[in-house]
Amino acid sequence: xxxxxxxxxxxxxxxxxxxxxxxxxxxxxxxxxxxxxxxxxxxxxxxxxxxxxxxxxxxxxxxxxxxxxxxxxxxxxxxxxxxxxxxxxxxxxxxxxxxxxxxxxxxxxxxxxxxxxxxxxxxxxxxxxxxxxxxxxxxxxxxxxxxxxxxxxxxxxxxxxxxxxxxxxxxxxxxxxxxxxxxxxxxxxxxxxxxxxxxxxxxxxxxxxxxxxxxxxxxxxxxxxxxxxxxxxxxxxxxxxxxxxxxx
Numbered sequence: 665x666x667x668x669x670x671x672x673x674x675x676x677x678x679x680x681x682x683x684x685x686x687x688x689x690x691x692x693x694x695x696x697x698x699x700x701x702x703x704x705x706x707x708x709x710x711x712x713x714x715x716x717x718x719x720x721x722x723x724x725x726x727x728x729x730x731x732x733x734x735x736x737x738x739x740x741x742x743x744x745x746x747x748x749x750x751x752x753x754x755x756x757x758x759x760x761x762x763x764x765x766x767x768x769x770x771x772x773x774x775x776x777x778x779x780x781x782x783x784x785x786x787x788x789x790x791x792x793x794x795x796x797x798x799x800x801x802x803x804x805x806x807x808x809x810x811x812x813x814x815x816x817x818x819x820x821x822x823x824x825x826x827x828x829x830x831x832x833x834x835x836x837x838x839x840x841x842x843x844x845x846x847x848x849x850x851x852x853x854x855x856x857x858x859x860x861x862x863x864x865x866x867x868x869x870x871x872x873x874x875x876x877x878x879x880x881x882x883x884x885x886x887x888x889x890x891x892x893x894x895x896x897x898x899x900x901x902x903x904x905x906x907x908x909x910x911x912x
Contacts, residue, residue, distance in 0.1 A: 671696065679707055690889075694721070749797070750801065755784045761820040806851070808828075812826075846900065854885050
């Protein structure tokens, strides 16, 4: 906890979908928030007001695309200006690339891996060097069941999320000297706007593969992030939350 007695958290991609649901849970739990977003300023402003109306949290916004290397410096500069040492970091923002295998572009492939894997490594490195992440704090990644079950839609996404799971487990050793725990949540199909936009026949086909026969709500998945942050013995875990996908 910071000297002010308030808890602070950084959430990348915190203004839409799962990220916004997580931000809402954290705000209610007493965390002040720094939320990054890539481009949609109007959605970010709406999300901030929603969070302010529903909690007593301080909510700051920062436009920072995780696919851009300069965002590492933008985020650390913002934290210094705010005089925040955060208690936790949630790496929720991620990139995907849907292109047939035969026409995958190397630059786009590399951008996906930078945003999903490289960016968190170098942001954590900088935050620790500049003492912007509290020793004894917590880091949580958003993985995916698509990093476990091969997926035909995006090779880059599936392999990238597998790398996120491996990064989570390998970071345990390197963050242990700082007493920082690191975990990942691996959601299955969550009812975000993206999933809701799919044709009903496709949604029904997906739901039929899930033992619970339904998609997860963003609010349900968000509660797991709070558990991962605050459970004192949870470390190096990749927590699946897919409703029993592929069990039917």
